[in-house]
Amino acid sequence: MVSFGGLARKLLGSSNDRVVKRFQSRIQAIAALEDEMAALSDDQLRGKTEAFRAELAGGKKLDDLLVPAFAVVREAAKRVLGMRHFDVQLIGGMVLNQGSIAEMKTGEGKTLVATLAVYLNALEGKGVHVVTVNDYLASRDSEWMGRVYRFLGLSVGVIVHGISDEQRRAAYHCDVTYATNNELGFDYLRDNMKYERGQMVQRGHHYAIVDEVDSILIDEARTPLIISGPLDDRSDLYKTIDGFIPLLDKADYDLDEKQRTVTFTEDGTEKLERMLEAAGHLHGPSLYDIENVTIVHHVNNALKAHALFQRDKDYIVRGDEIVLIDEFTGRMMPGRRYSEGLHQALEAKEGVTVQPENQTFASITFQNYFRMYKKLSGMTGTAQTEAAEFGDIYGLDVIEIPTNLPIQRLDEDDEVYRTFEEKFRAIVKEIQDAASRGQPILVGTTSIEKSELLADLMRREGLKNFQVLNARYHEQEAYIVSQAGVPGAVTIATNMAGRGTDIQLGGNADMRIERELADMPEGPERKAKEDAIRADIKRLKAIALEAGGLYVLATERHESRRIDNQLRGRSGRQGDPGRSKFYLSLQDDLMRIFGSERMDSMLTKLGLKEDEAIVHPWINKALERAQKKVEARNFDIRKNLLKYDDVMNDQRRVIFDQRLELMDAEELDETIADMREETIEGLVAKHIPEKAYPEQWSTAELKAEVEDVLNLDLPIPDWAAEEGIDDADVRERITAAADESVKQKAERFGPEVMTYVQRSIVLQTLDGLWREHLVNLDHLRSVVGFRGYAQRDPLNEYKSEAFELFQSMLGNLRERTTRQLMRVELVQPEAHEMPEVPEVEGHHLDPDTGFDEMGSGYYPTSALGEPGDRSTLDPNAPETWGRVGRNEACPCGSGKKFKHCHGAFV
Structure with missing residues (x-):
C-alpha cells in the first residue's frame, strides 16, 4: 500500500526535485550562450571579468550576472583544463551561489563545480575562501582550478601550514584563497592577538565554500581550535592545596571507582573552607563563591590526584617527572601529560618539580568561526543525513544534485556473523576471491587499529599485494587511492582516508604520469610515454569493468550512516558498475551496544553454525534505526556544547x-x-x-x-x-x-x-x-x-x-x-615598536583519535615543554630528548621519523 506522502512525491516530485527543476531555465540560457563564448578570443573572454565588475559597480546584482558568468567559466574550463561543466554541475554551482550545500555523489566533479560560484562571487573583489580538509588538497586545487581563475584575470592564493605572515597576508588579499579550516581559524585567532592593523593577515569573512562540508562543520566541529602558551608558575599554589588533602577523612568525599569520579561531601567542603580560609586562599565565606572558581578547580584536581590515581598503576615516578601508564597496554607514555592542571596536581602529590601549565590564549569552535561569513555554502557526497544539524546550527539547506549518469552500483545486504573471528575469516576469503577475478577492492575500516589487524590476518593467509592507508599522509595517500581502481588492487583504508581523490577504474592517468615521468623533460619521448600510460590505463579499465567495477567491502558499520554512505559512494563513479557490502559481527561496537545478546541467543537457537552468516533486509533496517539514535544523541551533544560556547x-x-x-x-x-x-x-x-x-x-x-x-x-x-x-x-x-x-x-x-x-x-x-x-x-x-x-x-x-x-x-x-x-615613564622615546605577540602554539584535536593535528603529538603534549638541549641528548634515554617534532628524525638513531618510531601511536 502506497502512503499519501509517497503518492504525492510520485505525482509532484519531492521538494528537492522541485528546487532542482527551478534551475532548468537558467541552464538553457547558459547553453544558449555557449557558441557565442566559443567564438571569443582568449583576450576577449578574459575581458569579460572587467566588464562584469563594471556592471556590478553600476548597480547590478550578482544574480543578474549568473548566466553570462557561468557561461564564461564553462568556456574557460574547456580551454584551460579540457573539461566542460555538465548541466548537473551548473546546478551545483547555482546551489553553492545561493548559500546552500550541494550534495553530489563521489566522482561528479565537485572541485570543478566550485569554480562557477567562486568566479561569480570573486567579482565583488571582497575575497572568496575555498576551504579544504588538508594542505595537500588546498595546494592541489589552488594550482589545478587556479589555472581557470588566472586565465580569467583573477588572483589566486593558498594558505598552508608553515608560511610567513607576509605570505598569508598576500594570499588573503587575492580574489580567491584556498586554505584548510584549521589555518583559517588559527589566522583569525592570531589576528586578534596582534597590536596593529598592519600586522593582521585576514581581511574579513565575505564568502566561503567548504569542501567536504560534513567533515569540517560536523566531525571536526566537535573540538575547538586552541592557541596556547606557557602560564605563570603556580607551583606553590599546587603544593599548598595538595597539603590539605591528606588532612581529610574518607568520609569527607564520595568516591565512585566505577565511574572514576570523586566529589566532596558537605562536611568535607566545610572542613576544606576552614583550612583555605586559615591559609588566606578563600575569598568570601563560601568555597563556591564566584571569586573562588580557580581554587575550586585546584582542590578538585588535588582530590582526584589522591583518590583516583594510584602510583605504579596509573603512573610511575621516574627521576623528577610523572610518567603516565596506558591503562590498556600497560606501556609507559613519556611526554604525555594530563591537561587542565591535573598533571600538575599529580606532580605536587609526589613531590616532583611542578611544571608550568599551558594557558589558553584564544579559542574558537568551527561552528562559531564559519557563522561569521556573510555567505556560506558547502559541498560533499553525504550531507542529507545531517540536514537537520546543518539547518539548525548554520542555516544551510541541503540540496541533492542528480548524477550525470545513472548509478549502477549494487548495494548488497549486510552479512552478520556471531564473532569477530568468523567475520574476519569471511572477509579475507572474500578478498582472495575478488582479487583472483581481477576485481579492484577497497576495504573500509573504522580505525587505524582495525586496518592493521586485517593486514596482519591477510599476511598470515599469504596475501601480500595490498596497501594500507590511515588518513595521515595525505599526498602519498592521494596517489595510492587514485590507483585503487587498478584490476586486482586491494586497498585497506580507514573510512576518511583519501577523501577528495577519485578512484578511477584502471587508475588515474594524470597522477601516474606525474609520478612516473617527474624527471623527464617535455618533448617527443615524454609525449610517447604519456600516450603509452594512457593506453595502459584504458586497457586496465576494460579489465576492471569486466570484473564488475570497484568492490567496496566494509568491515563494520560506523556510528553515522553518513560515513557508511561515503564509503559506498567510492564505487559506481560516473555510471561505472560496482558493488558494496558490509560485513558485521555481533561483537562490533554498534551491534554490542544495541542489544546483540538477545540476537546472539536467538541465532544460536535457530541453529546458526560457525562461519555461517545471516543476511536479511530487516537487519539493515534495524541497524539504520540504531544509527539514527546515535546520530541524534551526537547532535544533541554538539548542540549543547555550542550553547556553552x-x-x-x-x-x-x-x-x-x-x-x-x-x-x-x-x-x-x-x-x-x-x-x-x-x-x-x-x-x-x-x-x-x-x-x-x-x-x-x-x-x-x-x-x-x-x-x-x-x-x-x-x-x-x-x-x-x-x-x-x-x-x-x-x-x-x-x-x-x-x-x-x-x-x-x-x-x-x-x-x-x-x-x-x-x-x-x-x-x-x-x-x-x-x-x-x-x-x-x-x-x-x-x-x-x-x-x-x-x-x-x-x-x-x-x-x-x-x-x-x-x-x-x-x-x-x-x-x-x-x-x-x-x-609609566618613557625610558627611550625614540624606540616605540609595538610589543611582540607572545610565543604561542595551535592545537586542534582529532575527535576520534586524540591526535593533535597542529602540534607534535597528542594534546596537550605538544604544548608543554621546550625543545631539549641536543648536546645532552642520550639516544637511549627519551627523557633527555625534550620536545621532538612529529616529522623530525627520531633521536634514538633508528633513521625513522619520530612519528614512525618513538612517537608512534601506543
Whole structure:
C-alpha cells in the first residue's frame, strides 16, 4: 500500500526535485550562450571579468550576472583544463551561489563545480575562501582550478601550514584563497592577538565554500581550535592545596571507582573552607563563591590526584617527572601529560618539580568561526543525513544534485556473523576471491587499529599485494587511492582516508604520469610515454569493468550512516558498475551496544553454525534505526556544547571588536579618561559610603589606595576635616589631580608617543585579562554541572556567572590600565615598536583519535615543554630528548621519523 506522502512525491516530485527543476531555465540560457563564448578570443573572454565588475559597480546584482558568468567559466574550463561543466554541475554551482550545500555523489566533479560560484562571487573583489580538509588538497586545487581563475584575470592564493605572515597576508588579499579550516581559524585567532592593523593577515569573512562540508562543520566541529602558551608558575599554589588533602577523612568525599569520579561531601567542603580560609586562599565565606572558581578547580584536581590515581598503576615516578601508564597496554607514555592542571596536581602529590601549565590564549569552535561569513555554502557526497544539524546550527539547506549518469552500483545486504573471528575469516576469503577475478577492492575500516589487524590476518593467509592507508599522509595517500581502481588492487583504508581523490577504474592517468615521468623533460619521448600510460590505463579499465567495477567491502558499520554512505559512494563513479557490502559481527561496537545478546541467543537457537552468516533486509533496517539514535544523541551533544560556547563567543566578539576600535582610534585620550574616571568613582564609593558623615569616611585607606592606583600623594584626610565637603567634592579633586598628572606626562611624551603608550598598555592589559578570563571560564565550565544536583539549570548558571566574571574583568581592565598609565615613564622615546605577540602554539584535536593535528603529538603534549638541549641528548634515554617534532628524525638513531618510531601511536 502506497502512503499519501509517497503518492504525492510520485505525482509532484519531492521538494528537492522541485528546487532542482527551478534551475532548468537558467541552464538553457547558459547553453544558449555557449557558441557565442566559443567564438571569443582568449583576450576577449578574459575581458569579460572587467566588464562584469563594471556592471556590478553600476548597480547590478550578482544574480543578474549568473548566466553570462557561468557561461564564461564553462568556456574557460574547456580551454584551460579540457573539461566542460555538465548541466548537473551548473546546478551545483547555482546551489553553492545561493548559500546552500550541494550534495553530489563521489566522482561528479565537485572541485570543478566550485569554480562557477567562486568566479561569480570573486567579482565583488571582497575575497572568496575555498576551504579544504588538508594542505595537500588546498595546494592541489589552488594550482589545478587556479589555472581557470588566472586565465580569467583573477588572483589566486593558498594558505598552508608553515608560511610567513607576509605570505598569508598576500594570499588573503587575492580574489580567491584556498586554505584548510584549521589555518583559517588559527589566522583569525592570531589576528586578534596582534597590536596593529598592519600586522593582521585576514581581511574579513565575505564568502566561503567548504569542501567536504560534513567533515569540517560536523566531525571536526566537535573540538575547538586552541592557541596556547606557557602560564605563570603556580607551583606553590599546587603544593599548598595538595597539603590539605591528606588532612581529610574518607568520609569527607564520595568516591565512585566505577565511574572514576570523586566529589566532596558537605562536611568535607566545610572542613576544606576552614583550612583555605586559615591559609588566606578563600575569598568570601563560601568555597563556591564566584571569586573562588580557580581554587575550586585546584582542590578538585588535588582530590582526584589522591583518590583516583594510584602510583605504579596509573603512573610511575621516574627521576623528577610523572610518567603516565596506558591503562590498556600497560606501556609507559613519556611526554604525555594530563591537561587542565591535573598533571600538575599529580606532580605536587609526589613531590616532583611542578611544571608550568599551558594557558589558553584564544579559542574558537568551527561552528562559531564559519557563522561569521556573510555567505556560506558547502559541498560533499553525504550531507542529507545531517540536514537537520546543518539547518539548525548554520542555516544551510541541503540540496541533492542528480548524477550525470545513472548509478549502477549494487548495494548488497549486510552479512552478520556471531564473532569477530568468523567475520574476519569471511572477509579475507572474500578478498582472495575478488582479487583472483581481477576485481579492484577497497576495504573500509573504522580505525587505524582495525586496518592493521586485517593486514596482519591477510599476511598470515599469504596475501601480500595490498596497501594500507590511515588518513595521515595525505599526498602519498592521494596517489595510492587514485590507483585503487587498478584490476586486482586491494586497498585497506580507514573510512576518511583519501577523501577528495577519485578512484578511477584502471587508475588515474594524470597522477601516474606525474609520478612516473617527474624527471623527464617535455618533448617527443615524454609525449610517447604519456600516450603509452594512457593506453595502459584504458586497457586496465576494460579489465576492471569486466570484473564488475570497484568492490567496496566494509568491515563494520560506523556510528553515522553518513560515513557508511561515503564509503559506498567510492564505487559506481560516473555510471561505472560496482558493488558494496558490509560485513558485521555481533561483537562490533554498534551491534554490542544495541542489544546483540538477545540476537546472539536467538541465532544460536535457530541453529546458526560457525562461519555461517545471516543476511536479511530487516537487519539493515534495524541497524539504520540504531544509527539514527546515535546520530541524534551526537547532535544533541554538539548542540549543547555550542550553547556553552555561544556564551564565550558573545564575549569574544565584544573583546575582539574592542581591540579593533583601539587599534583604529587616532587618539585614545577620551577612552582613557573615561576609564580613569570610573576607577576613581569606584575607589571613592568603596571608602566613602553614600550619605555618610565625614567622620565615618575611611580617609586613610582611600589615601593609600589613591597612592597605589593613581600614583598621587593627596591630603585626603585633611579634605575630610573641611566643613561642608561631600563625596562628590573628593571625587572631583582626585579627578582634577589625576588629569593634571596625565596632562604633564603628555606634554613630556608628545602626542604621538603618548597615543602609542596608551594603545600598547591598554591592548596588553586587555589581552592579559582576557587570558585569565578564559581560564576562569574553563574552570567554571568544569564545575557548573554540579548545580544540576540542586535543581538549577547548569547552562543558565554558566551564563549568569560568566556575565559576572566578564563585568569583573572589565572593571579590572579600567583599574589596571589606569594604574599602569599613571606610573609609566618613557625610558627611550625614540624606540616605540609595538610589543611582540607572545610565543604561542595551535592545537586542534582529532575527535576520534586524540591526535593533535597542529602540534607534535597528542594534546596537550605538544604544548608543554621546550625543545631539549641536543648536546645532552642520550639516544637511549627519551627523557633527555625534550620536545621532538612529529616529522623530525627520531633521536634514538633508528633513521625513522619520530612519528614512525618513538612517537608512534601506543
